[in-house]
Amino acid sequence: MSAPHALAVRPGDAPARGPLGAAVVCFDDWAGTPGVHLLYADLDLADRARLHADLGTEGTGDDALVVAAIQTWGDDAPDRLGGTFAYAAWDGARQAVVGAVDGLGLQPLGVAETPGGLVIGGDVRAVLAADGVPDDLDEGALAAALLDAAFKPAAVGRTFLRAIRALPPAHRLVADGTGVLTARYWRPETTPVRHFRGIEACGAALRTLLREVTAEAIDDAEPGTVGVHLSAGIDSTAVAAFAAEALAARGLPPPTAFSWLPAPEPGTPPAPDQARVLAVADRWGMDVVWCPPTPDDALAGLSMDATREPTTMWTPEAPVRRAAAERGIRLMLSGWGGDEAISFSGRGLVGPHLLRTGRWGPLIAFALADPRAALQRYRASPIRRARLTAHPPLDVMREAALRGEHATFARPDLLRRADLPESLPKPVGDPRAYLAWLLHRGHLGQRTAAWAQVGTPLGLRYRYPLLDRRVLTFALSLPPEAWLTRRRLRRWPLREATAGLVPDRVRLHDSKAEPTWTEASRQSTEVAAAQFASLAARPGAHARAHLIDIDALGEALSAWSQKIERQNHGQWTRLGLQAVSFLPSSSAPPS
Template structure:
């Protein structure tokens, strides 16, 4: 797991541009705290910051591979390929010789053997730039589910790329501009594949690769969610899910550094923790599990619509049952609202977020986990794969002509994006956030493939799953990657294995809910692995503090922003409306619309203050 950058220009020599590639590479230091490397040639320059996980000594990058005695290709690579050992054996049988034990060299050799089709053989989470020295072409590739990020900016004669926008923006020719679509994306809980907040900066879409040569840039999909008939019966389906999970976990436990798990006490993270604890370990140490909680949360917990029980007791029950070395990361309000931590989380994301304390607490959690582990396994994306959220089971949300999670969340705001109320009226009209959400929703729905003659209910649920697996999960995976890698922590997501995703995606909704509960297939596959209290626990989202002091401190921060004539966000705001909002206490729930509005306001102001952004709202 690392940070990658690169620059290709066919109209000029990059031999003297080492300082610029080093500046870009330096922005990725948090992603790769263990080593730095650059490789510079006539028309290509690559940079790399390394987090050493496999082959700690031999895996330095950028890495080259020889063919017929001369350098043939060089790569800057981030991620893990979990089937690299099988690929290595196959490639060795075809005459390839290896200098290291790393999966990076396997990826290089796979390209030399199979050309661009090599990416279809990789099982894992990855993003990389590979320069073919002989053919003078760059290959950019990203894993199927988009677990690892990769951004690029097209230039007249090539491309600039990096793991995060900050690396691309560090290039001297790339402007830090945000247009209307960028602001729209910053204020919604939708991540449209390919888009970024920054004008001209593209995010390589999941399951895609881009080839850059003298003829230009050529992008193609090497994978998309397949649509096929599911013919297995229920027992076979549950058994297949169980065996897939066991195989996935065996592969993802491989590391030359300590491995832990993120354990909330929900079904998803508890299954991952149980399977990790049962998997063979070369180190012999018990798995470390980490849970985040808030001071006083368990003792003073109040049931909410989306969360009816506190996490702590369930996380402890799961850890005790599977015998992990369990650790609790306790956070208080003052720590979460420390401007240093708020800004650090925002800068890790390269932009604002309406997710509020769920961003800052995750940032702090990952920092604490990094003190005890270099790799952590997460239950992220199980809800998207198996149908765990409450809105999957809400007929009104499912039938709504928008993203189901937005239908659910916007009910309390009159079916409108709550961020609209923040904005100066003319700006709110220009951005038209409800219209933006509607337009992107219909574009996403148009991508869905259907089987002929399918029951209308099953047809709609396929659309709902497609939306979650291509739009919503991207929001969560991006949060997970950026905030964890800001501490040099690699977080693996077993439920994003494409074999599992493909299999469950094509399983009928009736089978996914065979016992009348959410995530029936996962619960059935996990039978016997966990205590019944955890196995049967109702879905509970990532935790959010209920401490009333949090709302008061948010109001204080927002009032200070409004009182400062130099606050960059004020010119974008409907100040009278916000002052009115701040006259009353904010909701204790993290899903309260007013609390979300104020958290977004603070985050927007910090972003505009910290980044040299030029707003281009005329385009």
């Protein structure tokens, strides 16, 4: 089925399939059933050769691998699986339902308890399709999102619906008639550290790993059906290059590149970011499909209801989905998530951490190699640390908002009564702990889940080589000095790994900024914001006027669309666009 749906799953039935299906499970139906039986499966496993060797299986699909993993490893199964997954299974030995999501929650899992059973699915709309699951809002989660645009409910085990809980990244569950228990199975910050003889050796090892991971990611794709996101940054260009290399090794044409940037104007030189895209495409003979967002795309994204619809990054990816479907693309590779792991920038934490821990050697070498850059970094580090730590808890934001000192479109009554969730505390000082915090904030899975839910009806799958567990483990194992600035550039592990594969004008570019795309996106969203009156007037929009100050929201977006600056302009804009997405939609827009 291409629409969210719920199915009763009884002994002998096939599992409900994610991301659009949900399993309705009655404990009485399963009582006394022996063995392990999948109830819900949204599986895209990786590192299968290792799994087959470890489990003694051969030639079995992902379903059978998960069943064998549960039978063999029990609670340790999710930690030993590879790839992305969300599953629930009946475990006859426990007479209970067991389940898990992958380490980043890239495949989501929502759970609603019902009398005598559970409803389990990756899409809250599918869970809501089951009888007996109410759709009351979780006002605490809504208030948190209206206070902090970076808040993601799945990170703390919630959704925007009170009856549906999310299983957080790197968690497993056990459920029976007494309730649902969850536990974390992976702590990234405990990854053992490994050392290399210089950044060149680190880059060589990473190149070997990325070749393996990317080749495996496209191994089951039919020729001519592979696409890649291609921006002007190092993450997407690395994935595109490794994919093109792997296809060439099999004698196949390169993937089709899809860029969010607008096409260069005929007869004029391309802008710098467009030129970097073309440089990578020319290196590997890739066709580039330029897919800038349109005002209609922006309006469609704003018209959806983020409490239950997949709104995340709808606007920029909508034209890509259309273009991919027209060209028969069935697998899209993305460089999403590089910033949080293998192309981590250090975020201004590395130097101070090395100073505090007495590891001065790398800093002295850096200062001797480039004294001017070292002095600039030293002067800027207090500002960077202040920016990184300036993220107060939600309770503090609420009090500031009630005093009129924090931007929000939440009604004061909502803020006063809301049961705000506990936010994940941001670690201070330790780069490895900060990396782990980035991985578990929930934003990675929110985007991948949304793209899977809207891509599935089109037959389009997404894969993210830079978020493969093996690549994450590599990144987490690097000592802090691996992230030091060299030659006035950061992100050196990935830069070294792509030497000879990505043109140096891209590989050694000092910024991830894409002004051409930023301007195209701003223009399309401004046009959509100017049509806010039509959004606010649509049927049902004012059903949440007691939660969201719709009049203030309309005024703010109107001012933004007219380029009227205000204090904390960027914060108000982000929160305003998010608040619009929480208005009820009259209907889901087309893909």
